[in-house]
Amino acid sequence: MDKPIRVLVAKPGLDGHDRGAKVIARAFRDAGMEVIYTGLRQTPEQIVETAIQEDVEVVAMSILSGAHNHLFPIVVNMLKEREADDILVVGGGVIPDDDIPGLKEAGVAEIFTPGTPTSQAIEFIKQNIKR
């Protein structure tokens, strides 16, 4: 068996809607990945420390509170400060189309909005992790 991809599924922000995160966590697991799931309301500091200690190749964040433009770039920048910008950062949740170019500009590799098949996110990760 190939070495499994390790991915952190994190929920930053103050909303309590973790159904999307749980669905994606299961889909990743069923695709043979090791999914570290840390629960609700994570600060960027918690997400970055966890990503480093767990040595993940991907950080997948889900957010439904509207704070994505604020929180996603903070995580990207903090990873960069820790010289961990080889970690692929992707996002999902209720994110308006108009916000997506700005988020990509800030270093988020891809945004998956509601309705995206989980297989698409899995394929994107497999194609884009740095190995």
Added chain:
Amino acid sequence: MSLQERLVSGDVRALARLMTYAENDYPEATRVIKELYDKTGGAYVIGITGPPGAGKSTLTDKLTKALRARGKTVGIIAVDPTSPFTGGAILGDRIRMQDLFTDQGVFIRSMGTRGHLGGLSRATQTAVRLLDIFGKDYIFIETVGVGQSEVDIVKTADSVVMVLMPGLGDDIQAIKAGIMEIGDVFAINKADLDGADRTKIEIEMMLDLNENREWRPPISKVVAVDNSGIDDLLERIQNHRYYLESSGELVSRRLRNTKQELVSLIRDRVVEFILEESGERFSVDRLVESIASKDMDIYTAAEEILRKIKK
């Protein structure tokens, strides 16, 4: 700087990366440990085990906080099962440890079992050594939820805490022959629920049957979510440590564990070697065919391989 130098200088990324190498069987992890082997042995290793849902993660979180309050540094290895069908895993022990994520004195690593039975992953022991070299004072190993025979933790930890809860009832009877024997300290978690006293009595009765050992495992009642009883539990773990250290049992326990680990390491290597050698002087596949066609029996085939290898 090399990974080895970075590890010694306290670089968390280097520690994490070496653990990944250990999990993926890259030789770099063992190479670094070989170089730094004299730095191992300083950490005290505590196993946290028990059935699923007993509260192992929450208890680990609270014990870690109690040790941090005493100025100790802590490493945690939390093992969860890997799906045998997809190879994937959801590693969720961190959900109960959120306050620890940004504590610089704590390092947490989640591991999937990756097909290894026994309640731990194959890389757990190597990960413990890396945390030990890194300089952690205490290392917790949280096993998968155990049932009957996941007793590897006893070969890896200095003290094993068996976490139970009220309402297991006759289940304690059912599991006592297997995993109940490995507890050095018992914790009855969720002790605010009905039946905690009964659970305690059942454990006492079980321990009474084994009176001739020097250390009688104490039983702590705790409510981990309320942080109640944690100091008492920690004190009992420390007492076990003092007992091991003062009786010389710690040295012999570690010696015993080292021997078991060495034997299983050799076993793995020998099997690997035999399978690699297969094809030149003898062929495992051809012997299997002979066994299937009844030209040879399986015992003679095994002896045949050993005879060829010894030459």
